[in-house]
Amino acid sequence: MSMTYYTVDDLRPGRPGWGVKRFSALNDAISHYRSLPMDGARVLGMADDAHAYELIRCVRLFPGDAQGEDVLAADHWHGGLTKKNAALKDALDVCLESLRPRFLLEPERLIPVPQRKKLRKELREALLWQGYEENYESAIRSVFVGGVGWLSPQDVKKQRQLPLVLRYRVDGMTKDGAYLSLEVEPWEYDLLLEQTRDHYKMKKRG
DSSP, X not given: OXXXXXXXSOOOTTOSOOOEEEESSHHXXXXXXXXXXXXXXXXXXXXXXXXXEEEEEEEOSXXXXXXXXXXXXXXXXXXXXXXXXXXXXXXXXXXXXXXXXXXXXXXTEEEEOOOOSSOOGGGTTOEEOOOGGGXXXXXXXXXXXXXXXXXXXXXXTTOSSOOBEEEEEEEEEOTTOOEEEEEEOHHHHHHHHXXXXXXXXXXXXX
């Protein structure tokens, strides 16, 4: 399957047209991407015969910022996509090494790029507090939003700007049922959620 790479100069709405360039080599695409101004919504991506994948996008982190910052454009690891598409995984690895994005763009938030694939030692036996009918989101007590501070989950949803979510304070517990108060990054919360669900699945199986 042949892969090509592309850049878009500025995806902001209201512009008369976009400047799109295509490349056969990722390094050439990255070099051209770097030459594009950072005051627009520049994009770096890859495409095969059937799909296009955004890799990097330049976004403003806070209102009033004169320039944007390069972030990972989507969570392509979610759902095992990178396991099915080795070329996509390789391209993401190159982008992480070359452009060093600090944040990952999700549909409703920006979060720090996951730093590890495993939980730190003190979280490996922890579980999220289980709410009514396995509502684990209720375990999130407050959310730290960059440039704003600690907010309730409900107030985060009211933010006009795409929130930069840096940390959660969550209710957790040990496997023996003792309460734990935890402060975690969003990617750690996702791993804790997976760990908690797996724990209860195993428990049901007996």
